[in-house]
Amino acid sequence: MTQPHSTTRRSVFLVDDHPVVLSGIRAMVEAQADLQVAGTAGDVESALIGLAETLPDIVVVDVSLPGASGIVLVDRMRTLFPQIAALALTLHEEAAYVRQLLQAGARGFILKRSAAEELIHAIRSVLAGGLYIDPGVAAKILSEPRSSATNPDPLSEREVMVVKLVAKGFSNKEISGQLSLSVKTVETYRARATEKLGLRTRAALVRYATIEGWMTHDS
Numbered sequence: 001m002t003q004p005h006s007t008t009r010r011s012v013f014l015v016d017d018h019p020v021v022l023s024g025i026r027a028m029v030e031a032q033a034d035l036q037v038a039g040t041a042g043d044v045e046s047a048l049i050g051l052a053e054t055l056p057d058i059v060v061v062d063v064s065l066p067g068a069s070g071i072v073l074v075d076r077m078r079t080l081f082p083q084i085a086a087l088a089l090t091l092h093e094e095a096a097y098v099r100q101l102l103q104a105g106a107r108g109f110i111l112k113r114s115a116a117e118e119l120i121h122a123i124r125s126v127l128a129g130g131l132y133i134d135p136g137v138a139a140k141i142l143s144e145p146r147s148s149a150t151n152p153d154p155l156s157e158r159e160v161m162v163v164k165l166v167a168k169g170f171s172n173k174e175i176s177g178q179l180s181l182s183v184k185t186v187e188t189y190r191a192r193a194t195e196k197l198g199l200r201t202r203a204a205l206v207r208y209a210t211i212e213g214w215m216t217h218d219s
Helices: 019-030 044-054 070-080 095-104 116-127 135-143 157-167 172-179 183-197 202-211
Strands: 010-015 035-041 058-062 085-090 108-111
Touching (some): 070 085, 070 095, 085 095, 085 116, 108 116, 157 202
Parallel strands (some): 010 058, 058 085
């Protein structure tokens, strides 16, 4: 179920095992001047085949799929199609569930009960390089107590400060100015932090910072 890519419309692949839901989301996406549906699937295996054939810009995936879950799909996408962004669509509101999706590689999380325009906003946010968390669960994530015990090699205070600023979009030069450090020192802190965390890209750092609750305005 594919259609030719347009030079002006970003391609969206939809994964949901409920035909009525799938049809509704498809119609919603196709109604946008800047978006088009590249294909659809109802389970993980057919989704992986469809993604290989269409190479869309983003995948909107229902987490509750028959057989393997949507989390498995997101995790496999990270290895097979790292250039394709994933936006998770789910009924579940538990903060731990959101963290699991972000750790698997999802760039966004939206509840099925959210308004149609919110889904379109989420798609566009992720396509623009952002990280989207449904407002309905964002407060729960940020209010949960966090423990550094899960990190066997905790970051130093300076490394935490550098990771926070990198995640918020600041360059090494801008960070050096804010922390009154040389650019080389900032690079060293950043390298040490990414080595400890096993994270190599800014997108991965953003996910980590979100999970840790560092992306609030007062953090």
